Amino acid sequence: MHRYISFFLFIVSTSLQAQLKKTDTAFLQNQEDSLSYYAHEMVFDTFAENRFHYDSIFIRTLIKSLKVSYSFQFPFDSLNTISHLYAPDSSFKIFTWQLERDESYYRQEGAIQMKTKDGSLKLFPLFDISDYTSTPTDSVRTNKNWIGALYYKIILKEYKGKKYYTLFGYDDNDFSSTRKWLEVLTFDANGQPVFGGNYFDYKDDELKAPQPVDRFLLEYEKDARARLVYDTDLDMIVFDHLISESNEPQKRYTLIPDGDYEGFKWQNGKWAHVDKIFNQALKDGQAPRPQPLFDDKGSNLKPPYN
Numbered sequence: 001m002h003r004y005i006s007f008f009l010f011i012v013s014t015s016l017q018a019q020l021k022k023t024d025t026a027f028l029q030n031q032e033d034s035l036s037y038y039a040h041e042m043v044f045d046t047f048a049e050n051r052f053h054y055d056s057i058f059i060r061t062l063i064k065s066l067k068v069s070y071s072f073q074f075p076f077d078s079l080n081t082i083s084h085l086y087a088p089d090s091s092f093k094i095f096t097w098q099l100e101r102d103e104s105y106y107r108q109e110g111a112i113q114m115k116t117k118d119g120s121l122k123l124f125p126l127f128d129i130s131d132y133t134s135t136p137t138d139s140v141r142t143n144k145n146w147i148g149a150l151y152y153k154i155i156l157k158e159y160k161g162k163k164y165y166t167l168f169g170y171d172d173n174d175f176s177s178t179r180k181w182l183e184v185l186t187f188d189a190n191g192q193p194v195f196g197g198n199y200f201d202y203k204d205d206e207l208k209a210p211q212p213v214d215r216f217l218l219e220y221e222k223d224a225r226a227r228l229v230y231d232t233d234l235d236m237i238v239f240d241h242l243i244s245e246s247n248e249p250q251k252r253y254t255l256i257p258d259g260d261y262e263g264f265k266w267q268n269g270k271w272a273h274v275d276k277i278f279n280q281a282l283k284d285g286q287a288p289r290p291q292p293l294f295d296d297k298g299s300n301l302k303p304p305y306n
């Protein structure tokens with residue numbers, strides 16, 4: 001009996017040690033107020049130099065906050081203008097946000113916070129080098145040469161005992177086109193993040209990046225709205241089939257949804273392409289559309305685009 005009581009007390013003690021202290025929670029709540037202000041201003045301030053200034057302050061304040069023991073548990077719920085997602089198995093949390101210089105230039109930033117047993121900070125900053133990459137679909141990358149995206153969903157799949165986290169990302173790109181990304185994230189034997197790999201199996205066509213690809217890109221006309229979502233009922237990734245308004249599919253800024261849907265199904269450690277999910281195309285106005293990130297007053301709706 002004494003042995004069981006000792007074991008119970010050990011479990012309780014360990015559980016208590018693994019929680020945020022009240023003083024740390026109060027500190028993080030204070031920090032969150034500041035972070036919310038900086039995060040809002042780095043998106044909505046009128047002047048680009050101010051947005052970059054607030055971005056710099058936001059990063060420093062966020063790192064200071066994450067250094068608090070067991071900060072991984074703190075939800076940062078009021079940070080409405082950035083994305084912060086827990087992995088489905090709670091093994092990591094990923095922060096991403098977007099910085100606009102003008103309508104022709106957007107840069108993504110972010111960091112992966114790993115869950116640690118002792119509550120210490122293990123952080124991988126994400127460095128967007130998209131501007132220096134001519135073919136962003138063709139290489140496996142690390143956090144130091146990341147293809148930037150504002151992530152809005154994570155799903156977890158497994159194959160032969162290994163975990164694969166598929167990230168759904170949004171990128172305003174430039175004044176003519178918008179991009180959405182599918183990126184498979186894994187961790188190597190040393191616990192380092194690895195972005196991309198040979199996970200998307202589809203036949204070459206004029207609307208997609210030529211195989212082989214290490215991440216999937218859906219690029220389309222700036223004013224269009226194309227879906228890239230995970231359908232839990234179908235257990236599939238679903239996305240809009242695109243066509244060119246001007247019969248120039250090589251010009252991605254002319255692509256718009258036509259009412260049909262394609263998809264990917266997880267099979268044998270890869271996302272296998274499904275050419276057509278539904279047999280009947282939807283008429284104009286019938287297709288479900290994502291909510292915008294902000295309303296007309298700048299308030300968050302559901303970050304970010306689905």
